[in-house]
Amino acid sequence: MRLSRRQFVGLIGAAGLSGCARLGLDKVADKVKSVDMMPGSPGKVTFAVIGDIHVLDARSTGIVNKAMAMINANKDVRFTVMCGDLATDGNWPELKLAKSSLDRLERPYFSIPGNHDVCMKTKDIYANYRKLFDEADWRNEDEGWLFMGIDSTNEAKSDVSVRPDQIEWIQEQLKKTNGKRPIALFSHHPFNPNTKYRVQNADEVLGLFSGHNLKLVAAGHFHGNQEETRDGVLFTTTACCSSTRDNHDGTTSKGYRLFHIEKETITTEYVEVMA
Numbered sequence: 577m578r579l580s581r582r583q584f585v586g587l588i589g590a591a592g593l594s595g596c597a598r599l600g601l602d603k604v605a606d607k608v609k610s611v612d613m614m615p616g617s618p619g620k621v622t623f624a625v626i627g628d629i630h631v632l633d634a635r636s637t638g639i640v641n642k643a644m645a646m647i648n649a650n651k652d653v654r655f656t657v658m659c660g661d662l663a664t665d666g667n668w669p670e671l672k673l674a675k676s677s678l679d680r681l682e683r684p685y686f687s688i689p690g691n692h693d694v695c696m697k698t699k700d701i702y703a704n705y706r707k708l709f710d711e712a713d714w715r716n717e718d719e720g721w722l723f724m725g726i727d728s729t730n731e732a733k734s735d736v737s738v739r740p741d742q743i744e745w746i747q748e749q750l751k752k753t754n755g756k757r758p759i760a761l762f763s764h765h766p767f768n769p770n771t772k773y774r775v776q777n778a779d780e781v782l783g784l785f786s787g788h789n790l791k792l793v794a795a796g797h798f799h800g801n802q803e804e805t806r807d808g809v810l811f812t813t814t815a816c817c818s819s820t821r822d823n824h825d826g827t828t829s830k831g832y833r834l835f836h837i838e839k840e841t842i843t844t845e846y847v848e849v850m851a
């Protein structure tokens with residue numbers, strides 16, 4: 577969840593100081609300690625979600641850089657969430673290249689790791705990711721919504737359960753969140769009720785949100801566009817945005833997703849990126 581100086585300065589220029597507060601940037605340094613007392617006043621927000629860029633080498637950043645330029649050109653996009661699998665084997669050169677591409681974004685971005693962002697050859701398998709992208713879990717607030725990113729990885733496994741320490745972290749966040757506040761959750765592994773690769777303890781994790789106002793769970797990993805609504809929660813996965821990988825559903829389109837929030841309503845659209 578790192579904002580480069582260029583992003584921060586650019587944001588101040590674009591939004592003004594009061595805008596910064598509205599964007600929740602005042603909470604970046606102290607984001608986990610913030611306490612929600614009121615549901616706030618939900619307004620309009622557009623944000624982008626991009627995942628599975630699977631950077632391998634300089635050439636593979638081409639499609640990612642195109643996506644970054646498209647997001648920058650859309651002045652409605654307030655921030656971007658990177659939904660994991662930035663790299664191929666979680667090694668330093670791949671993650672560094674991925675970060676160079678993401679740093680092209682002119683507005684804030686927040687990242688969570690995927691199973692290809694852990695380096696199984698190092699003692700601390702998350703060390704490379706953390707050095708470049710900061711915490712793997714984060715929360716941020718904007719226009720009355722709570723946005724939460726969770727690290728769903730379990731080593732480099734494709735089929736996972738959310739780890740007990742992550743479940744505790746979610747519980748802590750919810751304890752200090754007003755039950756009426758709309759929540760968007762981001763995870764690399766999907767929670768969609770009918771998806772392949774569904775998180776094995778998805779129902780247990782979703783149960784933690786009972787008594788809260790969960791509206792969205794957006795994920796990657798599946799490499800394909802899926803939208804499903806259950807009990808008022810929108811679940812999505814998105815095509816990969818990679819030239820080194822195919823989609824798992826056999827489709828060929830690569831791209832990212834936009835989400836539009838208006839008060840407590842959230843809608844989504846897929847944006848294709850030509851390689």
Ligand SMILES: [Fe+2]
Nearest residue numbers: 628661797799
């Ligand atoms: Fe992936």
Ligand SMILES: [Fe+2]
Nearest residue numbers: 661690691797
């Ligand atoms: Fe993945």
